[in-house]
Amino acid sequence: MQxxxxxxxxxxxxxxxxxxxxxDTPLDRCYQCLTCSLSxxxxxxxDYLPNQIIRMVQLGLRKQVLTSSTIWLCATCETxxxxxxxEVDILRVMDALREMALGEGEEGKEKVITTFxxxxxxxxxxxxxxxxxxxxxxxxxxxxxxxxxxxxGIKMLLKGKLKLLPTRIRGSKEIKAIFERTKGEV
Amino acid sequence: xxxxxxxxxxxxxxxxxxxxxxxxxCRELGVELEEIADxxxxxxxxxxxxxxxxxxxxxxxxxxxxxxxxxxMAVACPACFLRLKNTRHExxxxxDLRKKLSEIxxxxxxxxxxVKHLLEIISSEVGMEAIRDRVKKPLSGLRLACYYGCFLVRxxxxxxxDDPENPQSLDLLMEALxxxxxxxxxxxxxxxxxxxxxxxxxxxxxxxxxxxxxEGVGAEALVTACPLxxxxxxxxxxxxxxxxxxxxxxxxxxxxxxxxxxWFKRHLVSxxxxxxxxxxx
Numbered sequence: 001m002q003x004x005x006x007x008x009x010x011x012x013x014x015x016x017x018x019x020x021x022x023x024d025t026p027l028d029r030c031y032q033c034l035t036c037s038l039s040x041x042x043x044x045x046x047d048y049l050p051n052q053i054i055r056m057v058q059l060g061l062r063k064q065v066l067t068s069s070t071i072w073l074c075a076t077c078e079t080x081x082x083x084x085x086x087e088v089d090i091l092r093v094m095d096a097l098r099e100m101a102l103g104e105g106e107e108g109k110e111k112v113i114t115t116f117x118x119x120x121x122x123x124x125x126x127x128x129x130x131x132x133x134x135x136x137x138x139x140x141x142x143x144x145x146x147x148x149x150x151x152x153g154i155k156m157l158l159k160g161k162l163k164l165l166p167t168r169i170r171g172s173k174e175i176k177a178i179f180e181r182t183k184g185e186v
Numbered sequence: 187x188x189x190x191x192x193x194x195x196x197x198x199x200x201x202x203x204x205x206x207x208x209x210x211x212c213r214e215l216g217v218e219l220e221e222i223a224d225x226x227x228x229x230x231x232x233x234x235x236x237x238x239x240x241x242x243x244x245x246x247x248x249x250x251x252x253x254x255x256x257x258x259m260a261v262a263c264p265a266c267f268l269r270l271k272n273t274r275h276e277x278x279x280x281x282d283l284r285k286k287l288s289e290i291x292x293x294x295x296x297x298x299x300x301v302k303h304l305l306e307i308i309s310s311e312v313g314m315e316a317i318r319d320r321v322k323k324p325l326s327g328l329r330l331a332c333y334y335g336c337f338l339v340r341x342x343x344x345x346x347x348d349d350p351e352n353p354q355s356l357d358l359l360m361e362a363l364x365x366x367x368x369x370x371x372x373x374x375x376x377x378x379x380x381x382x383x384x385x386x387x388x389x390x391x392x393x394x395x396x397x398x399x400x401e402g403v404g405a406e407a408l409v410t411a412c413p414l415x416x417x418x419x420x421x422x423x424x425x426x427x428x429x430x431x432x433x434x435x436x437x438x439x440x441x442x443x444x445x446x447x448x449w450f451k452r453h454l455v456s457x458x459x460x461x462x463x464x465x466x467x
Contacts, residue, residue: 041376077376078340112384117232128226130195161200182239
């Protein structure tokens with residue numbers, strides 16, 4: 001049975017332990033009631049439902065979990081966390097999985113989302129605060145998508161909703177140090 | 187009532203009218219907001235989606251700055267509010283985390299002071315009676331759906347404010363201003379704000395459902411306390427007809443503040459016609 005042996009081969013027994021440790025939440029308590037998936041506003045767009053991700057983590061299906069679209073499409077709305085009857089902090093699990101995926105260089109299926117996160121944080125690292133106009137332009141260049149929302153962007157500029165020039169906080173060196181000191185910290 | 191005020195990045199750009207109206211209303215109500223000197227970004231969702239320690243440290247810097255001033259923090263943006271409150275929550279419960287956080291920051295942080303959202307301060311500390319007393323122009327006839335979104339009420343263990351499934355604070359506040367707060371199903375639904383710039387397809391669907399739910403019960407506008415929801419709901423709705431107010435703007439309007447007209451001019455979906463039709467502008 002080629003299929004089964006391949007599946008077994010992909011099981012990483014240490015994975016579940018590592019996620020539990022990083023997320024600091026008792027994910028073994030999950031009894032698959034599906035409350036999280038039925039509450040999830042983005043479930044319709046995910047490749048695996050949140051309850052399936054929890055089960056896959058328990059089983060050690062590292063590769064499938066870390067390359068899923070689910071971990072990036074999660075909108076971090078906290079609805080599953082508020083409703084889980086077993087008090088599994090699913091958002092902390094998702095955060096741990098995202099951090100692991102980034103640490104292992106897994107690009108995943110939602111590159112536009114990881115690119116957005118990266119671009120957002122670049123602006124914070126440089127200036128200490130978000131500079132929306134610069135961040136938006138950089139994101140457009142990186143994703144080679146110049147025309148989506150062009151009209152909206154112009155409308156927002158005209159309404160004064162986007163600052164034209166960036167401002168840098170006085171403590172921007174402290175921010176840079178925070179980025180340096182937390183690099184690779186797990 | 188004196189607070190260390192944390193506006194957050196949006197209030198300097200897309201949500202200037204929220205900052206202006208919140209400051210004006212708080213001044214009127216005797217809530218002193220002292221802006222935290224040199225505050226920085228809370229890290230937002232890109233922060234906690236990238237790194238546990240980066241997220242706590244970006245929030246922690248602001249908490250440590252406020253602690254130095256010796257005041258509880260008042261936060262305008264619910265997304266910032268949750269990041270800050272969450273880091274304080276973890277730091278209170280976990281001495282090791284607190285210690286490591288101080289090391290990363292190079293600043294002491296003891297988690298001594300609370301983090302509160304402006305709506306919490308206005309509804310619990312100022313109270314509805316004081317608000318009713320200041321209403322000069324009741325918002326009579328205005329039919330509103332109060333939209334709380336995610337981070338004001340979730341996760342309940344961390345935010346410890348209002349009911350996570352059927353919150354009331356905004357509804358009671360709008361009724362105190364003389365408006366009609368309609369009961370509806372979309373109060374705590376997620377608008378998909380964090381995906382607004384990356385997965386427009388998903389967000390358009392979520393916003394469409396919220397707008398349809400509000401219109402379905404006869405609401406003429408939505409009221410929110412979140413700058414990310416506000417811009418997302420304005421920019422991602424089809425047809426662009428349903429105005430989205432900040433609660434503080436409507437407070438200022440009901441208090442008879444002259445500057446309110448300028449706030450409404452900044453909206454992407456103009457509420458001017460609606461307010462004029464009710465004789466409020």
